[in-house]
Each structure stands twice: as structure tokens, then as C-alpha cells.
Amino acid sequence: MSPILNDTIVALSTPSGVGAIALVRLSGPKAIEIADKIFLGKQLSKQSSHTIHFGKIIDGAKVIDEVLVSIFKNPRSYTGQDSIEISCHGSPYISEQVIKLCISTGARTADPGEFTMRAFLNGQLDLSQAEAVADLISSETQAQHDLAINQMRGGYSDMIKTLRDKLIEFASLLELENDFSEEDVEFADRTALVKLITNIKTLIAELLQSFDYGNAIKEGVPVAIIGKPNVGKSTLLNALLNEDRAIISATPGTTRDVIEDTMQLDGILFRFIDTAGIRETQDEIESIGITKTKEQIKKAQIILYIDEIKEDHTEIVSELKQHDLDLEKTIILLNKIDDFHKCHSYDVEEAVSTLINRTPTIAISAKSGKHLDKLRSALTSKVKKAKSSSNIIVSNLRHHEAFQNADTALQKVLDGLNQNISSDFLALDIRHALSSLGEISGEVSTDDLLDSIFRNFCIGK
Numbered sequence: 001m002s003p004i005l006n007d008t009i010v011a012l013s014t015p016s017g018v019g020a021i022a023l024v025r026l027s028g029p030k031a032i033e034i035a036d037k038i039f040l041g042k043q044l045s046k047q048s049s050h051t052i053h054f055g056k057i058i059d060g061a062k063v064i065d066e067v068l069v070s071i072f073k074n075p076r077s078y079t080g081q082d083s084i085e086i087s088c089h090g091s092p093y094i095s096e097q098v099i100k101l102c103i104s105t106g107a108r109t110a111d112p113g114e115f116t117m118r119a120f121l122n123g124q125l126d127l128s129q130a131e132a133v134a135d136l137i138s139s140e141t142q143a144q145h146d147l148a149i150n151q152m153r154g155g156y157s158d159m160i161k162t163l164r165d166k167l168i169e170f171a172s173l174l175e176l177e178n179d180f181s182e183e184d185v186e187f188a189d190r191t192a193l194v195k196l197i198t199n200i201k202t203l204i205a206e207l208l209q210s211f212d213y214g215n216a217i218k219e220g221v222p223v224a225i226i227g228k229p230n231v232g233k234s235t236l237l238n239a240l241l242n243e244d245r246a247i248i249s250a251t252p253g254t255t256r257d258v259i260e261d262t263m264q265l266d267g268i269l270f271r272f273i274d275t276a277g278i279r280e281t282q283d284e285i286e287s288i289g290i291t292k293t294k295e296q297i298k299k300a301q302i303i304l305y306i307d308e309i310k311e312d313h314t315e316i317v318s319e320l321k322q323h324d325l326d327l328e329k330t331i332i333l334l335n336k337i338d339d340f341h342k343c344h345s346y347d348v349e350e351a352v353s354t355l356i357n358r359t360p361t362i363a364i365s366a367k368s369g370k371h372l373d374k375l376r377s378a379l380t381s382k383v384k385k386a387k388s389s390s391n392i393i394v395s396n397l398r399h400h401e402a403f404q405n406a407d408t409a410l411q412k413v414l415d416g417l418n419q420n421i422s423s424d425f426l427a428l429d430i431r432h433a434l435s436s437l438g439e440i441s442g443e444v445s446t447d448d449l450l451d452s453i454f455r456n457f458c459i460g461k
């Protein structure tokens, strides 16, 4: 057993403050023994795993609370160790007393994430699953929850394990060749190796591609609202957020800084970003704003390009080109239909959409809210469409970097095979790829890495 698993830890696992119930959790070799010392009821050490017992927590002769105690014996517990959960009444005083009693009978307070770290060290979860536990706890939308729960239930863990096993086999064969270098033998089938690495690289490429989506779901899908000055960008931001977030005025060039806020639509978190209107200007502050707008366009997952509706939008093609907009990401909005009486807005919608490769085009009134429902469903369907193209999704930056490193190392192996380099160099690059893949699941980890991951957990998890 790892030395850091030897002692017994205790923490409050429910939020601090008053509640109906508070849960104090113990994990470690002495968890049951410690609970027995402070619990008046059945003798816990004689009870079976996965049973619950009513009784009192006592400090000498003094009764602290009437509680329920649950027993989980190793290895059938979250941490893989003997564990006890004490459900007491949700008074901060009571839980504090219970924890103090546990400490005075031999437990120590747990560090943030220490229960989950023990689960990882005991092989109950791999590292990517442990990270998903933190994501699950912090998930606020259905889409974030979906990502986290998939990852926690295995995600790409099995796939990485299979790939690593295959690569390990090749690395060992190549290393063996090296031992017999005098005899000039080839144990590792080069053609099969090229095929394997090419397949793995294709898989990694798909996973890397899914990161844009995964990361957007986690942080909020960035939606940049752009267009010429005064077309109603800030009015739209306020309408989407249902609050007066940005200043609106009839003076062109009102918004100079980037203003953003999040809003949930249909289970997906969006990050709406209002920007300075793009035009030629001598005003120094406004041009800084315009530079920032251009940065936001690059970062956005979805771009809302707004214009004031008019009868003829022929010039929109050159405008979009000028901003170098990715039409796949763009939705065109023709605003101020409440002020437009010349012809039917849907005719203009249709004409504009035809002009630009059938890019979705919606005529709206940001001021009255007309057709914003259409815009909302266009936004959610764009995100859902991005999702359907990938089954497994990477949402964690650390995993993304590790996959990138693995890919670079595998490319070196392919290049090496092309150049017929010696088996020891090939094996070395395969080992690099293995170690990058191993970092994701935690088969390769350092104390610093574990610290940096578990530090972000809550205490008691």
C-alpha cells in the first residue's frame, strides 16, 4: 500500500452551513474502528459491508447527535478502503463535533480531493475518470453533465488501454531486436506497425477535433456578435441575456470594449460576446475595440453577423469575405424588421441566404424580440450538429495536450520507419507516445501532476 494510504482521513462531504442532513465521511484502515469508538449502537466492526445502522454519536457521556452510519468494507467502497459515512443532523456545530471526535480517536482531516485520489491510487478509477468526477460536481448544464458522466463511466479509458497494449507489444519487439543487433533480425513486423500507428493517429485526430466542441460545452460556447456600427449588436446581446448588460444608443461606435455574459439555452451554456462595430475610424479607442473584435471572431465557435435589413443586400458577399468569416460558423441576422415595411422580410431572408451558399439567415427585431426564438433554435441546433460528428469527446485541456504529444511522437515513429532508422530509436519514440497516452489515464503520473489535479476538488470528495 502506498504510504499516503496508511492513515484514516475524515471530512465533511456535504456543503458547510445549515442543512437537513450533513454527511461526515471516513476512509482508511481504521475507519470502522474509529467510528466504533464514538458510536453508541451496534458494534460496527461486526456488521457486514453495505449496511446502515441507527445510533448515537457520543463524546464520553454526552450525546452529540442521533445518526445513521453506513459501512463500506474494502474493496467495495468509493476509495477502495474501509469507509464509513455518518449522516447527522445538518448543523455546522454537530458536524464539527463529529469530525473533532474522529480526529481525537485517530483520524486526520482530508485534503481536497483526497477521497478521490485514494480511489485513483487504489485503481477504482483511472485519472481521466477522477477528473470527470470534479467536472460532474461542477456541471451546471445538461450538456456539461452528459460530457462528465460519459467520461466518468469510462470515456476513452478502455480505448487508450487497448492502444497502449498494442504499442507496448511493438516497443518490446523492437527493443528485443536491439538486443540481437549483431544478428540483423526483425521481430517487429514493420508493415503492421505502420498500419497500427496510422490507425491510432486517425483516432487521435478525431479526438483532437472533438476538443473544440468539448471545451466549448465546458466553458460555454463562444458566440461573437459582429457587424457594422449601430446595427443593433448590443440590443441583441441584451435581448438574448434578458438584461441591460450593454449600453445601447443611436450613436454609431457606442460599444468599444468586448462585453460578454453566459446564458443557458436548451441545456447548453452559451457565452455571448458583444463587440465594437467594424468600420474605418480615426478614433484610437474605437480602433482598439475593432482589433479586439477581430480576435473574438477567431476564437468564436459561432458568429452572428448582423446587418440592418434592407431590400438589397448584394454587398454582403464582399463584406463577409472582407472579414474572412468562416461561413460554416456563421448565422446572418437581418435586424430591425419592425422598421422595415418595403417588402416581406422572408423574401429578403431567402435572397440573402441564396447569395451566400445557403448560410442560415434570419430576419429579426432585437428590439421587439421578434423571431429571436428562431435564432435560439438555430444556435442550439448548430451545437448539436457539431456534436453528432464525434462519439467520444475530449473536453479536458490536459488530455488534449497529451493526445497532441502522443501524435507528435507517433509521427516521429512513422518518419523513422520511412527512413529505416534503427529499432532502438523507433522504440524510444513509441515509448514517448506511450507515456503521453499513459498520462491521460494516470498510468504515468507524477506527484506534482496528481497534486495539481486533486487540489481543485472540494474537501470531502
Ligand SMILES: Nc1nc2c(ncn2[C@@H]2O[C@H](COP(=O)(O)OP(=O)(O)OP(=O)(O)O)[C@@H](O)[C@H]2O)c(=O)[nH]1
Binding pocket: 228, 229, 230, 231, 232, 233, 234, 235, 236, 247, 248, 249, 250, 251, 252, 253, 254, 255, 256, 275, 276, 277, 278, 335, 336, 337, 338, 339, 364, 365, 366, 367, 368
Ligand atoms: N427599430 C429598431 N431599432 C433597433 C433595433 N435594434 C437596435 N435598434 C436601435 O439601433 C440603435 C443602435 O443599437 P445598438 O444595439 O447600440 O447597436 P450596436 O450595433 O451595438 O452599435 P455600436 O455599439 O455602436 O456598434 C439604437 O438606437 C437601438 O435602439 C431593432 O430591432 N429595431
Ligand SMILES: [Mg+2]
Binding pocket: 233, 234, 235, 246, 247, 248, 254, 255, 274, 275, 277
Ligand atoms: Mg454596441
